[in-house]
Amino acid sequence: MTTHSPWRGLGAVGLRLADVAARYVLAYLAAWLAVGLTTPRVTDSWQDPSEFPSRGALVLEHLGFALDMVWVIAVPSVLISWLCALFGERTGTAFRARLAGLLLLPLWFLLFASTAHMLLFLALGHLVFALVVMPVPLMPAHGSR
Template structure:
């Protein structure tokens, strides 16, 4: 996602800031309780709690908020730099009375960055009011223990070639994507990824594509980056009768857009592009399948012999 990707509405960003504050406050409180239990004898004094709040809690919350507003990546590309930034305020602990407890706040900071912090604040958000209102409540759920599959690393592909991607791909309800050898692309009725999927729009147009090994998406390895540069049309999925946001109140379709496709291989070792839709933590996948006449002419990478 970059400057071509639309921003969420201000009220969604505001809810995410509230969510961020609640998540960090709960994490910080639990960290202090754990630190106090690790201090010998009398535990933390009143002044110690104040020092922790002034030199660790407030700076860390500000760092998280600014970083969340400035960064639009996802997955490890978002969480790992945040983890490094949140270790900076812990240096003050070297100069307080209990430097031997340094490991506890460090672990608390890493827990927040790697497990509790959800996503960049300016990523396009969900369309449903209910989802926005429950963001703050989700902090308590996250702190009761991470879902063992919530942050699993997506399978990574390192041996993909551009020739494997060239051709026409399809998905449900008329979605079609054509990738050409010269790097151009055309698409019809391609849905938005992650939370943008909830807006219901489907894009048609032309643009470019590239296979990259740069850090992106939710996995290591290679990714397919698809850019819509000229929108020729858009459609809307039928309104969900259970949705609390009417069709007319949803975000309009963007004029330009960038998709980051993860890559994986089937049991037959054929390449398969996909992205996550809805909340990425749910691991719901939007998978493209190559048209039969293109599969017959596509070279398939052969696994290296052990």
């Protein structure tokens, strides 16, 4: 293969898409960690205080829930990010704003649950990913070889 082979370009695209997915996974886990760390412990007046779940148990419970929600939230969000990065023509604030709005779509079902706290942190995680963490432009300009 030569240095200008189309397969070489395909490998570069694959590496950049993997980088986007890895960055999203870190943002997703950080958002769920924030949910777990800030969720108040449910306390009943009749319970013994030693029976309350520990903070570590709550964080692990929320991280387990995050794994359950991967197919509903994370996979569509990564696909949206990839599609915007591959087919979007703009790269500045317009791209980031459009991506931020589209990344809120997988969170729609949380509007109907009593999970405002969870929705807030997951929405903030998606916005931070779109506005700060997402590498833009995904592909370098054609003349920069």
